[in-house]
Amino acid sequence: xxxxxxxxxxxxxxxxxxxxxxxxxxxxxxxxxxxxxxxxxxxxxxxxxxxxxxxxxxxxxxxxxxxxxxxxxxxxxxxxxxxxxxxxxxxxxxxxxxxxxxxxxxxxxxxxxxxxxxxxxxxxxxxxxxxxxxxxxxxxxxxxxxxxxx
Amino acid sequence: xxxxxxxxxxxxxxxxxxxxxxxxxxxxxxxxxxxxxxxxxxxxxxxxxxxxxxxxxxxxxxxxxxxxxxxxxxxxxxxxxxxxxxxxxxxxxxxxxxxxxxxxxxxxxxxxxxxxxxxxxxxxxxxxxxxxxxxxxxxxxxxxxxxxxx
Amino acid sequence: xxxxxxxxxxxxxxxxxxxxxxxxxxxxxxxxxxxxxxxxxxxxxxxxxxxxxxxxxxxxxxxxxxxxxxxxxxxxxxxxxxxxxxxxxxxxxxxxxxxxxxxxxxxxxxxxxxxxxxxxxxxxxxxxxxxxxxxxxxxxxxxxxxxxxx
Numbered sequence: 001x002x003x004x005x006x007x008x009x010x011x012x013x014x015x016x017x018x019x020x021x022x023x024x025x026x027x028x029x030x031x032x033x034x035x036x037x038x039x040x041x042x043x044x045x046x047x048x049x050x051x052x053x054x055x056x057x058x059x060x061x062x063x064x065x066x067x068x069x070x071x072x073x074x075x076x077x078x079x080x081x082x083x084x085x086x087x088x089x090x091x092x093x094x095x096x097x098x099x100x101x102x103x104x105x106x107x108x109x110x111x112x113x114x115x116x117x118x119x120x121x122x123x124x125x126x127x128x129x130x131x132x133x134x135x136x137x138x139x140x141x142x143x144x145x146x147x148x149x150x
Numbered sequence: 151x152x153x154x155x156x157x158x159x160x161x162x163x164x165x166x167x168x169x170x171x172x173x174x175x176x177x178x179x180x181x182x183x184x185x186x187x188x189x190x191x192x193x194x195x196x197x198x199x200x201x202x203x204x205x206x207x208x209x210x211x212x213x214x215x216x217x218x219x220x221x222x223x224x225x226x227x228x229x230x231x232x233x234x235x236x237x238x239x240x241x242x243x244x245x246x247x248x249x250x251x252x253x254x255x256x257x258x259x260x261x262x263x264x265x266x267x268x269x270x271x272x273x274x275x276x277x278x279x280x281x282x283x284x285x286x287x288x289x290x291x292x293x294x295x296x297x298x299x300x
Numbered sequence: 301x302x303x304x305x306x307x308x309x310x311x312x313x314x315x316x317x318x319x320x321x322x323x324x325x326x327x328x329x330x331x332x333x334x335x336x337x338x339x340x341x342x343x344x345x346x347x348x349x350x351x352x353x354x355x356x357x358x359x360x361x362x363x364x365x366x367x368x369x370x371x372x373x374x375x376x377x378x379x380x381x382x383x384x385x386x387x388x389x390x391x392x393x394x395x396x397x398x399x400x401x402x403x404x405x406x407x408x409x410x411x412x413x414x415x416x417x418x419x420x421x422x423x424x425x426x427x428x429x430x431x432x433x434x435x436x437x438x439x440x441x442x443x444x445x446x447x448x449x450x
Binding site: 007010011012015026036085086087088089100102104109116117118137143145146 | 324411412432
């Protein structure tokens with residue numbers, strides 16, 4: 001996502017809605033509700049995180065992967081948190097949105113210390129759905145990985 | 151705080167006001183002004199952080215505890231920062247608000263290195279007061295602690 | 301920047317525009333575009349970060365310093381991120397704005413681990429420019445440094 005710095009800002013209304021969308025979406029994963037999290041993707045949604053897994057095609061694949069992850073974290077007794085910030089939004093001509101957010105991944109083992117272990121950048125393509133948005137495409141780039149779209 | 155993902159988002163106006171409320175409230179503690187910080191609680195406000203201290207009942211108890219903490223940090227020459235993010239807001243039928251925010255606690259000793267040492271989740275019950283909000287009840291859950299409302 | 305806690309909040313419109321301004325401005329540095337980053341300062345802009353460098357006077361000096369920094373990070377193969385949060389805004393009588401933001405500086409070496417190495421506070425004086433803002437004065441205070449305006 002490039003786009004010059006003179007690009008217009010989106011409205012406060014849209015910006016605040018997207019901040020709430022992301023706070024809730026990430027909360028669903030962090031609170032062990034992967035099915036609801038997967039429901040924030042479109043039926044044909046794609047999730048790409050090259051550094052960590054094979055691309056996931058379709059909401060069903062996304063749901064299964066998320067369920068496995070949540071179960072693994074629960075088995076390991078890890079509290080996991082996704083922090084998103086520095087949201088930038090670029091409306092597209094067809095009414096969809098392209099967003100870029102910075103994200104920190106952190107975990108705390110039961111009785112252990114906080115570990116903020118990765119910074120990634122989340123590039124989303126969002127389409128409207130039921131008065132909110134759904135993710136049609138998510139691409140996660142990991143900092144520190146050569147060739148990750150910098 | 152549960153509430154399904156289809157719950158409506160709050161207005162940009164409310165969301166931005168709450169973001170400002172939290173930025174200022176946390177800044178008061180970080181900048182060593184515990185009396186003003188305590189004034190953001192209601193007279194009968196309750197502060198609960200089970201992992202760290204006994205529940206505090208009433209603004210006076212909250213103020214005393216905050217003053218002690220600020221003095222201790224000053225004596226230890228520690229710069230302390232509270233970061234809040236991922237704000238989610240659920241309006242209640244009586245006009246009050248329930249909020250959930252993620253929070254990172256971090257400190258830097260004089261001449262030393264930054265230490266981001268805990269992730270917690272802040273659950274607030276807010277009521278309107280003088281055109282802003284006051285905290286009637288705050289519950290802080292620490293990640294990594296068994297039984298902390300996950 | 302003091303100002304009592306009863307100071308009015310700024311509008312959602314202004315707050316969301318500033319959040320977007322900062323997300324994009326910091327992104328310009330992080331994505332290796334120091335010339336565009338420097339263009340977000342006024343012609344006579346001043347950048348002060350006492351703990352790290354001599355004050356920079358004027359956009360040209362700011363641009364040169366930023367270019368050197370970006371080149372150095374590229375040579376070192378470091379992915380660098382600036383996170384800003386906890387934005388507080390105080391409108392001034394002349395229409396300009398004074399802002400305070402918390403900021404985390406973090407880097408990830410190629411193939412290495414995330415290192416969140418400093419917390420700073422960014423104090424900006426912003427003036428309107430072309431429908432957005434330009435930084436006339438930026439002062440960065442580092443946590444853990446004696447005498448840094450706490």
